[in-house]
Amino acid sequence: TQLLEQSPQFLSIQEGENLTVYCNSSSVFSSLQWYRQEPGEGPVLLVTVVTGGEVKKLKRLTFQFGDARKDSSLHITAAQPGDTGLYLCAGAWGNNNDMRFGAGTRLTVKP
Amino acid sequence: DAGITQSPRYKITETGRQVTLMCHQTWSHSYMFWYRQDLGHGLRLIYYSAAADITDKGEVPDGYVVSRSKTENFPLTLESATRSQTSVYFCASTRRRTDTQYFGPGTRLTVL
Numbered sequence: 001t002q003l004l005e006q007s008p009q010f011l012s013i014q015e016g017e018n019l020t021v022y023c024n025s026s027s028v029f030s031s032l033q034w035y036r037q038e039p040g041e042g043p044v045l046l047v048t049v050v051t052g053g054e055v056k057k058l059k060r061l062t063f064q065f066g067d068a069r070k071d072s073s074l075h076i077t078a079a080q081p082g083d084t085g086l087y088l089c090a091g092a093w094g095n096n097n098d099m100r101f102g103a104g105t106r107l108t109v110k111p
Numbered sequence: 112d113a114g115i116t117q118s119p120r121y122k123i124t125e126t127g128r129q130v131t132l133m134c135h136q137t138w139s140h141s142y143m144f145w146y147r148q149d150l151g152h153g154l155r156l157i158y159y160s161a162a163a164d165i166t167d168k169g170e171v172p173d174g175y176v177v178s179r180s181k182t183e184n185f186p187l188t189l190e191s192a193t194r195s196q197t198s199v200y201f202c203a204s205t206r207r208r209t210d211t212q213y214f215g216p217g218t219r220l221t222v223l
Contacts, residue, residue: 006153031209042201042214043154088153092209098169099209101146103153 003027004091004102012108016078021105023089024071030092032065032072037086037104046074079109114138117202117215125223130189132218134202142205143185144169144212145177147198154201160185161208192222 005024013019023032031050035043047056049065049072056063060083062075076083088104115136124130134143141162146154146169156169158177166177174196176188185204189196199219203212 004153033211040216042203042216043212044214045211048211090154090212097209098156099212100156100170101154103151 003093003100004089006089006102006105008105009103010106012110013079015080015109015111018077019079020073020075021087022071022073023102025091026070027093028069030097033090034063034074035088035090037088043088081109081111083107084109115202115204115213115215117218119218120216121219123221123223124192126193127191130192130220132187132200134185134215136183136204138204139182140204140206142208143179144203145185145187146201146203147171148201149198157187194222196220197222
């Protein structure tokens with residue numbers, strides 16, 4: 001059982017559509033990170049959220065941390081083919097602030 | 112070159128053989144991590160190190176050994192490879208425990 005559940009697992013949409021992907025847990029995290037990974041490469045950080053209810057925007061990407069710091073969402077507006085990739089969330093958890101990753105959402109944006 | 116590098120990028124080995132995957136970073140980051148990435152599981156932490164000569168187990172440490180004699184290097188050894196260790200292995204480094212993790216390009220390991 002994953003500590004962090006990401007949904008959907010796969011998502012295929014047309015260019016210009018909006019989408020939201022989710023990262024959920026029953027545990028509280030002191031911070032949560034979103035990474036994007038492209039084929040053949042390591043993940044690259046997009047954003048870190050720390051405060052419950054926090055919203056951060058990165059161009060067409062909007063990240064939200066749940067009020068209880070147990071969940072997060074990533075919303076992409078007007079998706080582009082360049083957004084294609086694996087989106088991973090990672091939460092800092094427990095006394096040692098271990099970073100635990102979700103299994104990811106694999107997004108394909110078709111031109 | 113600055114950054115974090117892994118070698119080899121691809122490795123095929125046989126069951127029972129010893130394999131060492133190398134990781135090198137040039138930032139003098141204190142923390143270094145080894146993950147494996149498998150379909151449906153995401154990234155799972157194998158071992159991490161908070162500094163030279165300090166290492167600790169992650170979620171899935173069985174069958175792996177690490178060492179860190181120098182800050183910049185963090186090799187991962189599979190002492191007797193098994194087919195279940197076929198995976199893509201990523202090394203990462205960071206200044207502090209929950210800071211941004213900078214990942215290497217990965218090593219794709221196949222155990223026959």
